[in-house]
Amino acid sequence: MPGPRPIPSKAQPRVMILEPMDRTPGLAATMEALLKRPGSAVREFAEGLRAGKLSASLTTVILGGLALFGLTAVGFSSGGQWWATPLKMISGLALSTALCLPSFYIFSCLSGLEISFRASVGLLMTALGLTGLLLAGFTPVVWVFSQSTGSLVFLGGILLAGWLVALFFGMKLLTSGARALGMKDGLHLRIWLGIFVLVTLQMTCALRPLLGKADTFLPNEKKFFLQHWGEQIGG
C-alpha cells in the first residue's frame, strides 16, 4: 500500500537557480529580480548579456537605498548633517567595496570559483543591490525610532542592526550565487565576508559622526571602531 503523498513545499529551493531574466533589467525589473529571482541577475553578469543596464539599475538601487536609510537619521541630527549622513553612508559603502574588491576576486578564486573579474564585480553588486533595497525597506521603522528617542547610542544601535540584517541577506545571496556558479569550498569566501563586515564597521568610525552634531565634516582623531563605540556607550 503506497504511503501518504508528500505535501508539496512552497518554500524556495536552497540552491539558487540561474534562470534568464525575462524583462529588460530596468529599475523595477531589477528590484523584482533581487527579491524573487536573484539568480537571474547573477546569470546576466556571468554571461555578460545586459550587464551594463543591470549595473546601472543596481547602482541606482544601492545609492537610493543608502540615501533613504541615511535620511531617516536626519530628523535626529541637525545642522549640516542632513546632507552629510546620507553622503557618508554612500561614501562608506563605496570605499569599503573599493578596498575589498581585489580581495573579493582572489578569495572567490581560492573558493574554487572560475569566473572573470567582471562577473565577480557583478555578483558583488547584486548582493549589495539586495542590501540597498532592504535598507530602503527598513527606513519607516528607523524613522519611527529616530523621532522617538534622543539617545545617540540607541539610534546608532538601531541603524547598525538594520545595516547588519540587510548585509546578512545580501551576503547570503552572494554565497548562494557563488555556489550556483561552481564554488567548491566556502571557507575563503566566509573569511572575506568577515573582512568586508569589519571594513564597513570601521567606516562608521572613520567617517564619524554619522549621527548628531559635529564641528568638522571628518574626525581629527584616528581610532578603531570598537574603541569609538566603547567611548560612546561609556558616555
Add this chain to the structure above:
Amino acid sequence: MQPSLFHQALRELPVLCQGRTERLGEWLANPTGARLAACAVAIAAGGAAYGFTLGLWRAPLMGGYVALKLPLLLGLTLLTNGLMNGMLAQVLGSGLSFRQTVMAMLMSFTTFALITGALSPVALALVWNAAGPGEPGGSVAYRVILLTQTAVIAFAGITAHRRFWPVLRAASASPRAGTLVFLTWLAGNLFVGAQLSWNLRPFFGQPARPVELFRADWNRSSFYESIYKNLTSFLP
C-alpha cells in the same frame, strides 16, 4: 617570449588561486618563460603592495623600504631553497624534475603574493585609520597592526602552500613521495624564510627605533640564536 603569451599567462594567474589540480598540474608540466615571467611580475607587484602597508604605519619611507624588501625576501627564499628542494624531490623519488620543483615553489609564492597583494587595500585602510606613532592610542594601534599583519601573512602562507599539496601528490610518482616533498619544501621554506626575514629586518619598524633599510647588525646573529637567547633569559 611573445608579449601575447605573457599577457595570456598574466590572465591565467587566478588559476593558481583556484587550486584545480588538473590546471595546476598543466602549469607544472609546462613551465614556459611567459608563465615564469607572469609569476615574477605577480610576486614583485603583490609583494611590493603589501610590503608598503607593512612599513607605512612607522613612516612612509619605511613603507617604501619594505615594498622593496618583501619581494626581495620571497625571491631570496626561492633562490636559496630552489637547489635544495630540487635535489630532495629527486632523492625522495617523486619523479619531479628540478625545473618542475622550482616552478611549483614559484607558483606557491605567486599565490602568496596574489593573496597579500589583494588584501593590501584593506591593510592600507587599517593603517590609515590607526593612531600614528607618538599619538594617543599609538601603542594599541601598533599592537593591533602587528597582530593583524602577522595573521594575514600566516593565512596567505598556509593557503598558498596547502593549495599545492594535492598537486604535488598528483604530479609525483607516488602520493607518499609527493607528501614527503611537500613537507620538506614547507620545512625548508619556514626554516630559511625565518632567517632571511631576520636578516632583512625591520619590516614593521618599532616606534622607538630609527627608520632604516637594514639593521646595522643584520649579519651578527641568526633568528634561531635570538630565540635561544630569549628563551634562556627566562631561566634563573
